[in-house]
Amino acid sequence: MHFPKQPQNNDPAIQPIGVFDSGIGGLTVVRALRELLPEEDIFYLGDTARLPYGGKDRATIERYSLEIAGLLLAENAKMIVVACNTASALALPRLQQTLRIPVVGVIVPGARAAVQQTRNGKIGILATRATVASAAYDRAIEAFEAGVEVISQACPLLVPLIEEAWLDDPVTREVLERYLNPLLAAGVDTLVLGCTHYPLLEPLIAELAGPSVALIDSAFNCAAAVRQVLEEKGLRNTHADPGTLQVALTDSFNPFLKTVEAVLRLRIDQLERRVVQGVMMLPPLTAV
Amino acid sequence: MHFPKQPQNNDPAIQPIGVFDSGIGGLTVVRALRELLPEEDIFYLGDTARLPYGGKDRATIERYSLEIAGLLLAENAKMIVVACNTASALALPRLQQTLRIPVVGVIVPGARAAVQQTRNGKIGILATRATVASAAYDRAIEAFEAGVEVISQACPLLVPLIEEAWLDDPVTREVLERYLNPLLAAGVDTLVLGCTHYPLLEPLIAELAGPSVALIDSAFNCAAAVRQVLEEKGLRNTHADPGTLQVALTDSFNPFLKTVEAVLRLRIDQLERRVVQGVMMLPPLTAV
Numbered sequence: 001m002h003f004p005k006q007p008q009n010n011d012p013a014i015q016p017i018g019v020f021d022s023g024i025g026g027l028t029v030v031r032a033l034r035e036l037l038p039e040e041d042i043f044y045l046g047d048t049a050r051l052p053y054g055g056k057d058r059a060t061i062e063r064y065s066l067e068i069a070g071l072l073l074a075e076n077a078k079m080i081v082v083a084c085n086t087a088s089a090l091a092l093p094r095l096q097q098t099l100r101i102p103v104v105g106v107i108v109p110g111a112r113a114a115v116q117q118t119r120n121g122k123i124g125i126l127a128t129r130a131t132v133a134s135a136a137y138d139r140a141i142e143a144f145e146a147g148v149e150v151i152s153q154a155c156p157l158l159v160p161l162i163e164e165a166w167l168d169d170p171v172t173r174e175v176l177e178r179y180l181n182p183l184l185a186a187g188v189d190t191l192v193l194g195c196t197h198y199p200l201l202e203p204l205i206a207e208l209a210g211p212s213v214a215l216i217d218s219a220f221n222c223a224a225a226v227r228q229v230l231e232e233k234g235l236r237n238t239h240a241d242p243g244t245l246q247v248a249l250t251d252s253f254n255p256f257l258k259t260v261e262a263v264l265r266l267r268i269d270q271l272e273r274r275v276v277q278g279v280m281m282l283p284p285l286t287a288v
Numbered sequence: 289m290h291f292p293k294q295p296q297n298n299d300p301a302i303q304p305i306g307v308f309d310s311g312i313g314g315l316t317v318v319r320a321l322r323e324l325l326p327e328e329d330i331f332y333l334g335d336t337a338r339l340p341y342g343g344k345d346r347a348t349i350e351r352y353s354l355e356i357a358g359l360l361l362a363e364n365a366k367m368i369v370v371a372c373n374t375a376s377a378l379a380l381p382r383l384q385q386t387l388r389i390p391v392v393g394v395i396v397p398g399a400r401a402a403v404q405q406t407r408n409g410k411i412g413i414l415a416t417r418a419t420v421a422s423a424a425y426d427r428a429i430e431a432f433e434a435g436v437e438v439i440s441q442a443c444p445l446l447v448p449l450i451e452e453a454w455l456d457d458p459v460t461r462e463v464l465e466r467y468l469n470p471l472l473a474a475g476v477d478t479l480v481l482g483c484t485h486y487p488l489l490e491p492l493i494a495e496l497a498g499p500s501v502a503l504i505d506s507a508f509n510c511a512a513a514v515r516q517v518l519e520e521k522g523l524r525n526t527h528a529d530p531g532t533l534q535v536a537l538t539d540s541f542n543p544f545l546k547t548v549e550a551v552l553r554l555r556i557d558q559l560e561r562r563v564v565q566g567v568m569m570l571p572p573l574t575a576v
Contacts, residue, residue: 048344049338049344049348050337050338055451055541055543056336056337056539056541057539057540057541059539059540060337060538060539060541129541129543130541133541156448156451156452157445157448157449157452159448160444160445160447160448161445163343163444164444164445170462171459171462171463171466174458174459174462175459178459250348251344251345251348252345252347253343253344253345253348253417253418253421255343255417
């Protein structure tokens with residue numbers, strides 16, 4: 001059996017950066033990439049048919065992440081950005097072991113920025129249940145500087161409230177206060193927004209946390225890490241044209257997309273629907 | 289190639305009722321089935337790896353429902369109960385066209401009960417975004433009695449609040465008031481709890497709606513419809529032994545299961561994890 005030769009197309013000037021998230025929240029990372037790397041093409045996959053990831057287990061999140069990585073490879077991605085804290089916390093090691101192209105997540109860049117920021121050595125983490133249970137931020141912060149105290153708070157209601165677009169609402173305020181109070185009582189001076197949705201609540205979180213607490217936006221720090229990797233590996237697109245943004249979602253029902261586009265002022269060049277196929281075990285083929 | 293003959297096992301006394309939901313909320317239907325049909329075995333599939341369904345589109349929900357139906361058929365189910373309002377609203381016609389065994393959902397039984405209940409002809413529906421957008425309750429109610437006014441309210445925050453176990457909490461109260469006010473202002477005298485999670489909030493909803501509004505629990509009405517179908521088709525298990533309950537979930541991270549078991553006082557005989565495989569298109573086989 002002959003397979004036709006495929007064109008290689010391994011030219012970083014025509015290869016996009018592949019970005020994925022459980023949904024649309026990861027577009028906060030795309031917004032940051034746009035600012036730091038305006039000439040790069042970006043292919044974004046939001047797995048809206050299976051979101052959210054934040055209350056699911058490692059086996060599920062690893063499987064979903066590998067399936068999506070396959071789709072991004074087929075799109076000729078030169079690197080993969082895991083623009084989702086939960087997938088970064090649970091699936092990044094597996095992706096990095098499996099793929100030959102660079103894979104960057106949001107946890108390590110956020111942890112590095114938090115360690116550089118803190119003065120009193122007390123860092124608070126707001127994240128999904130799955131991210132908190134994984135202790136990925138604790139390990140990443142410990143690796144940068146031993147002895148820093150990490151206090152984590154699972155915030156399962158924030159994503160639904162943000163997707164409802166209740167960004168400045170008494171209910172959201174009350175829920176946020178309940179989540180923030182234990183961290184503020186513990187005296188954190190640095191707070192990591194450990195979910196790519198949370199930057200959309202940044203004004204309210206900043207107001208409730210007060211001026212003495214620094215907020216760490218993992219989206220911006222992730223984009224800086226992506227730029228560094230592209231430069232180290234010689235994968236920067238050096239053309240001067242502005243890059244394009246192609247967004248593929250696995251489900252078409254996305255009222256939240258309007259909120260995100262409005263808040264992020266992001267130009268989407270192409271929006272389409274894709275099915276991410278599950279890995280299926282088949283019996284071995286035998287002669288008929 | 290020879291396939292060995294499979295035992296048929298089409299004996300209703302050993303065939304379970306297959307029940308599915310996007311998650312664990314559908315166990316409210318199982319609780320009602322237990323009361324009405326204590327001798328029946330039940331196999332329950334909660335698709336916790338892909339929940340929630342309430343903000344997803346028809347193509348996605350049809351695909352998930354068909355994949356799960358395949359698993360329930362492999363478990364030798366004698367009928368399928370769609371214990372999920374969103375899947376009932378979006379996928380029931382496709383399931384009924386495709387499967388030879390009876391398929392019962394929660395929408396039609398709930399609509400029938402609401403029409404029988406209302407005195408002033410004004411029915412309110414609390415449901416997910418996808419169920420409201422489908423207008424499935426409107427059509428079902430119209431089919432039972434033309435001229436009844438249906439006022440629907442999408443309640444995307446209720447499922448996350450219930451899964452957080454904030455069942456009697458000031459935040460939940462405030463959110464519920466906001467969802468209920470337009471329905472109460474419109475003068476509904478009957479309110480359908482149009483999501484299998486919502487019966488867990490019934491005490492709070494009853495308090496806020498007041499004694500003049502009747503609540504329709506789709507779980508109980510669905511179980512009554514299941515009993516009727518089993519009797520009509522001669523599929524009742526007439527053994528006197530109490531039936532078993534086997535629960536399979538597609539993700540293992542389910543803190544909400546504790547809340548449900550505690551509130552419903554449901555005995556689960558076997559709990560396991562299953563992967564529901566996606567349908568994958570393969571290229572045609574050709575000679576090597």
